[in-house]
Amino acid sequence: MSQRSSSTFENECQKPFALSSVFRPGLFEGRVAIVTGGGTGIGKAIAKELLFLGCTVVIASRKKDRLASGAEEIRTWLTHTGQQATLHVLQCNIRNEEEVKSLISTTVLTYGKLDFLINNGGGQFISNTAEIRLKGWNAVVETNLTGTFLMCREAYNQWMKHHGGVIVNMAMDMWKGSPLMGHSGAARAGVVNLTKTLGVEWAQSNVRVNCVAPGSSIVSPTAAANYGDLNVFDGIGATIPMKRTGTVEEVSSAVCFLLSPGASFITGETIRIDGGQSFYTTPTYSLPDSKPTDKYSWQSCFDAEGPEAAKSKL
Numbered sequence: 460m461s462q463r464s465s466s467t468f469e470n471e472c473q474k475p476f477a478l479s480s481v482f483r484p485g486l487f488e489g490r491v492a493i494v495t496g497g498g499t500g501i502g503k504a505i506a507k508e509l510l511f512l513g514c515t516v517v518i519a520s521r522k523k524d525r526l527a528s529g530a531e532e533i534r535t536w537l538t539h540t541g542q543q544a545t546l547h548v549l550q551c552n553i554r555n556e557e558e559v560k561s562l563i564s565t566t567v568l569t570y571g572k573l574d575f576l577i578n579n580g581g582g583q584f585i586s587n588t589a590e591i592r593l594k595g596w597n598a599v600v601e602t603n604l605t606g607t608f609l610m611c612r613e614a615y616n617q618w619m620k621h622h623g624g625v626i627v628n629m630a631m632d633m634w635k636g637s638p639l640m641g642h643s644g645a646a647r648a649g650v651v652n653l654t655k656t657l658g659v660e661w662a663q664s665n666v667r668v669n670c671v672a673p674g675s676s677i678v679s680p681t682a683a684a685n686y687g688d689l690n691v692f693d694g695i696g697a698t699i700p701m702k703r704t705g706t707v708e709e710v711s712s713a714v715c716f717l718l719s720p721g722a723s724f725i726t727g728e729t730i731r732i733d734g735g736q737s738f739y740t741t742p743t744y745s746l747p748d749s750k751p752t753d754k755y756s757w758q759s760c761f762d763a764e765g766p767e768a769a770k771s772k773l
């Protein structure tokens with residue numbers, strides 16, 4: 460098997476897994492990327508595909524154990540396939556300004572550059588908006604919106620402003636509002652808007668900024684565990700026009716496209732990766748039973764106020 464052809468092997472848990480890419484081998488050779496949340500789920504898939512394409516990858520998130528097990532899986536794969544690409548692990552909470560500054564500066568000092576930033580790290584908890592405490596609201600907004608802002612700003616100021624680069628942010632299916640995820644929907648809508656702003660402001664520095672918006676349908680065990688229900692994705696596929704859930708690889712390939720020279724005239728854009736879900740309905744929220752709400756019409760006003768009150772206005 461050639462070094463860069465697709466490969467299949469069994470990892471230490473004896474679960475078979477394969478890695479391949481629709482992009483040409485060596486596409487990202489000599490490039491350096493940071494993937495936040497790169498130890499799990501979608502971020503891990505992005506990290507793997509970038510490595511497969513020859514990129515040096517720094518994965519960063521809060522929890523050392525998650526990073527370590529993700530890195531071990533990726534390194535096992537690198538060893539089995541004979542890939543030469545470099546994986547680096549750094550701990551960073553994207554809500555912490557000093558940690559973000561240090562993540563970027565360490566990467567630039569170690570590898571001499573930063574070509575790609577993938578702001579994948581993020582998340583939320585499920586709650587009616589009326590029951591979200593301020594601390595919980597702030598935690599989600601700081602993670603998804605402020606964290607993305609800090610990462611973008613530092614990547615730009617410390618490197619990309621003078622050398623160019625590509626940034627890909629992460630949104631979600633918040634296009635029609637986000638029942639039970641109001642905090643995250645608001646934050647991700649902010650990310651979509653920030654992406655447009657930065658696409659304009661930083662174009663002159665040869666920095667492209669885009670975003671991907673997966674539906675509530677990208678199957679990842681760590682994502683499911685976050686909701687305390689490993690079956691949380693069951694049943695969602697049937698409600699999606701494409702009649703299935705999505706894969707982490709389907710997000711990764713869109714990210715790789717946006718990073719590639721093939722997307723060199725695309726900036727400020729958000730690509731939906733949701734099998735048409737957001738154009739159809741929001742399947743994760745069922746309306747509670749209730750009577751119809753009050754309707755407004757001139758007749759209903761007239762009826763409510765009574766003929767005398769209405770006449771007095773004439």
Ligand SMILES: CCCCCCCCC/C=C/C(=O)SCCNC(=O)CCNC(=O)[C@H](O)C(C)(C)COP(=O)(O)OP(=O)(O)OC[C@H]1O[C@@H](n2cnc3c(N)ncnc32)[C@H](O)[C@@H]1OP(=O)(O)O
Nearest residue numbers: 581582583584592594595598599602639675676682685743
């Ligand atoms: C739609 C239908 C289904 C559909 C479900 C289908 C979903 C599929 C789509 C998937 C979408 C995804 O994004 S999948 C990605 C999932 N992965 C993640 O979300 C991982 C990252 N998330 C997190 O770490 C957390 O959710 C996040 C809140 C952001 C950060 O937590 P931290 O503990 O670090 O935050 P802290 O600063 O300590 O603050 C925690 C406060 O947050 C609040 N809080 C935290 N968890 C809470 C909870 N479960 N319930 C209430 N409140 C909570 C409390 O107020 C906490 O304070 P106290 O009161 O003091 O405790």
Ligand SMILES: NC(=O)C1=CN([C@@H]2O[C@H](COP(=O)(O)OP(=O)(O)OC[C@H]3O[C@@H](n4cnc5c(N)ncnc54)[C@H](OP(=O)(O)O)[C@@H]3O)[C@@H](O)[C@H]2O)C=CC1
Nearest residue numbers: 496499500501520521522552553580581631676677681682
């Ligand atoms: N799966 C899906 O269907 C969808 C996912 N998304 C988004 O895609 C991204 C990846 O999700 P997915 O892989 O599915 O789920 P995961 O729960 O596996 O990934 C979330 C990742 O974000 C990291 N992270 C969370 N908070 C922080 C923080 N403050 N600083 C640094 N890293 C952080 C986590 O690592 P650690 O805990 O170590 O910090 C983890 O690796 C998230 O932003 C998610 O919200 C959006 C729409 C749908």
